[in-house]
Amino acid sequence: MFKLNTLHQLHDDIAARVKTISDDNQDWLCRIGCDGCCRRLAEIPRLTIEEWQWLKIGLAALPSDQLEDIKLDISALAEQTSRPIICPMLNQTEGACRVYEHRPVACRTYGFYVQRELGLYCKDIEALVDQGAYSEVVWGNHDTIDRRLSGLGETRDLTEWFADSFNPSK
Ligand code: SF4
Numbered sequence: 001m002f003k004l005n006t007l008h009q010l011h012d013d014i015a016a017r018v019k020t021i022s023d024d025n026q027d028w029l030c031r032i033g034c035d036g037c038c039r040r041l042a043e044i045p046r047l048t049i050e051e052w053q054w055l056k057i058g059l060a061a062l063p064s065d066q067l068e069d070i071k072l073d074i075s076a077l078a079e080q081t082s083r084p085i086i087c088p089m090l091n092q093t094e095g096a097c098r099v100y101e102h103r104p105v106a107c108r109t110y111g112f113y114v115q116r117e118l119g120l121y122c123k124d125i126e127a128l129v130d131q132g133a134y135s136e137v138v139w140g141n142h143d144t145i146d147r148r149l150s151g152l153g154e155t156r157d158l159t160e161w162f163a164d165s166f167n168p169s170k
């Protein structure tokens with residue numbers, strides 16, 4: 001059973017945290033056109049089945065030529081061994097996400113949430129924090145997000161989900 005409401009509740013909770021931080025810090029780095037995080041993925045994104053089902057709706061709604069481009073990039077990604085990687089859903093010309101409303105949870109938390117052992121994820125923001133900026137920020141807790149994600153079903157690599165759903169031979 002597709003528990004869409006559960007995923008959307010998670011989206012809403014993250015959006016509320018992001019809005020609070022953004023409203024309190026008008027100079028926050030994350031903005032349209034800042035795509036460093038989408039160009040520096042440490043690994044192929046891993047998604048729960050609920051995230052994949054939501055993302056798949058966004059992919060299927062794209063113009064066919066864009067979906068074909070993404071299909072080629074994801075196929076290449078499955079073979080790529082070097083890291084970091086550029087997200088295949090990124091419009092590299094505009095620095096914008098082509099599936100923004102349907103993007104995975106990690107894309108929503110990036111820059112605003114931290115994990116106790118790992119610190120901040122975005123190196124650009126981390127550099128400002130190291131210089132003393134954003135000392136009043138109440139960061140989101142990524143451990144909580146991970147616990148909630150673990151309740152959203154099977155987790156697989158983006159390339160695996162994609163091959164199952166969009167490979168014409170299946
Ligand atoms: S997380 Fe970092 S790279 Fe990504 S949009 Fe925010 S400031 Fe830019």
Ligand code: SF4
Pocket residue numbers: 037038087088089090091096097098099100103104107
């Ligand atoms: S899905 Fe969108 S927001 Fe997430 S890494 Fe890819 S381009 Fe960036």
